[in-house]
Amino acid sequence: MRQYTPPKYQLVFSRHRYYFLVFILVAILLVILGRMLYLGQVEHGFLIREAKKESVRLKSTPVLRGMIYDRNGMPLAVSAPIASIIFNPKRLLQAPLAWKTIADNNLLGLNLQDVKAIIEHKPNSQFVTVKKGIPPQIASDITAMNVAGVYARSSQNTFFPAGASLAQLVGFTNVNNRGQSGLELSFNPKLYALNARKRYEVNGHGVPIAVTSVVHKAKYPKDLNLSIDGRLQFIAYEALKKEVMKAKATSGSVVILDPYSGEVLTAVSYPSFNPNIRSDRSGLNVKDRSITDIFEPGSVMKSFTLAAALESGKYTPDSTVQTSPGYYFINRQRIKDDSNFGLLDLAGIMIMSSNVGVSKIALSLPRKSVYNMFINAGFGHLPGGDFPGEARGTVHPLASLSKFEFATMTFGYHLNASLLQLARGYGAIANGGILYPVTFIKQNKPIIGHRIMTTKTAAEVRQLLERVVGDIKGTAILSNVPGYTVGGKTGTTQQVGKHGYDHVRTNAVFIGLAPIKHPAFVIAVRINAAMGGHYYRYGGVSAAPVFASIAGQAMHVSGVSPTKQSINKRLFKNQERFYKSIVGA
Secondary structure (H helix, E strand, O other): OOOOOOOHHHHHHHHHHHHHHHHHHHHHHHHHHHHHHHHHHOOHHHHHHHHHHHHEEEEEEOOOOOOEEOOOOOEEEEEEEEEEEEEOHHHHOOOOHHHHHHHHHOOOOOOHHHHHHHHHHOOOOOOEEEEEEEOHHHHHHHHOOOOOOEEEEEEEEEEOOOOHHHHHHHOOEOOOOOEOOHHHHHOHHHHOOEOEEEEEEEOOOOOEEEEEEEEEOOEOOOOEEEOOOHHHHHHHHHHHHHHHHHHOEEEEEEEEEOOOOOEEEEEEEEOOOOOOOHHHOOOHHHOOHHHHOOEOOHHHHHHHHHHHHHHHOOOOOOOEEEOOOOEEEEOOEEEEOOOOOOEEEHHHHHHOOOHHHHHHHHHOOOHHHHHHHHHHOOOOOOOOOOOOOOOOOEOOOHHHOOHHHHHHHOOOOOOEEOHHHHHHHHHHHHHOOEEOOOEOEOOOOOOOOEEOOOHHHHHHHHHHHHHHHHOOOOOOHHHOEOOEOOEEEEEEEEEEEOOEEEEEEEEEEEEEEEOOOOOOEEEEEEEEEEOOOHHHHOHHHHHHHHHHHHHHHHHHHOOOOOOOOOOOHHHHOOHHHHHHHHHHO
16 A cells, blocks of 8 residues: 655644744743743742741730739739730631621621621731730630631730729839839839740641741749838828818828838829729829929928927027017018917927027028038938939029028928928938938838938927927817827918919928827828818818828728827817817917
């Protein structure tokens, strides 16, 4: 049989088709190779970043912020884990059937339309926060649905169990749980916790495969044990609140100090705020005025002037000064008393709160000795508590003071101080002459202070303070405490207004020691700008009763034994009858 031979034109066509196919294949290979080179060289960084977005996640291992406790172990700031629920809309768009699962679960409180709206609002996003502040158990139940694109992110929040009574002192934290005010801010480096963060890869379903690196290690915090006694803080807050409202005052403050260690047992102001409500954390009420505010303290400074006089050796408690006719002039400027008190000894000067008597004594001494007593007692210096905004007050240089200015300084004008500074200074009188730096941290070892007056002088000043409280004609009769012998000094100063001193707005102050023989507490009270009537402007009427209320409860709570065998019931009945005698004293 004869073999078939294709025509010549068919052979030529077959070769052309073969070469054409080879060309096409080579062209395709070149395009693919070129694309690979382009992606590998030019777009390499972009592709790596995009791949990481899809396959790499950061995971935090939560570490809770340090706790804050009072001196008795009562929690004042408690950090707890919370969670936020995150949607990945880009992934959820690919699984519309999962939307119903999310809605039917009802843990997020979202219906199907809500879920759809969240996902379709940002369809290209991979991160949308849906709920914040979710309890960890509920977050765990939500993630247990195993819906790809629904995640839980751990965080923490700090709760303040004591509420308003300790809000200004303890402070609060922000959304990142960092201290923003008060002791939370002061000790943030110690309290702050840093979560451990790890980078890991996930598969297409978002399931972790392997840890690739550790971004940073955890920082574990330390707890804080304060010197504050939460019981006394609450007692002081309630007594202060009652008086501020009764006197229609702008505000009030109280400091309670342990005179033998400088430990602050209470530092409170009213009005306050609720630290557990974020919208409440602003304005003047956030300040702890007992620490941050300064004012002219008035007659409570007479204790330090007379301490300088006793230290000089020129005066004894029995020394007398003629105060008649109740005023005198220094370069045509008048120093005056409320009345003509005549001849007074040192106790009389304190009982009647004589400006004439105390300034005459001060002017008979070397000015530097009186000035140094004020400086050594801590005025014009930071008290040492490291509290945010802690005031140092102002004591003007001695060389800049005129004779009149110096005279007024000796009874509490022409200088200013915080209530905490006043409590600290009186602590030295209470403990026998040692000034300690104040501290808000519970102390487990002795604190080193420095002596500012002799033990004898401190004891003599305490005797004067006892006389002030015990004399029914004096300014401090309302500071008496049933069952206890206490001592203290009132102070009333006019506040500076736009046109000089305001005769209506005053600082009403009382600083007291309880009990007087061996004081367990120094209690300082200030009522700021009482507008409820003429009497409330005076320290003996508005501040002294607050001291009495706090001191009585504090000594009972702390187990301080009574120092009196009997109680004069008439002294504590219908005390408003003393108002007129106090103001006229």
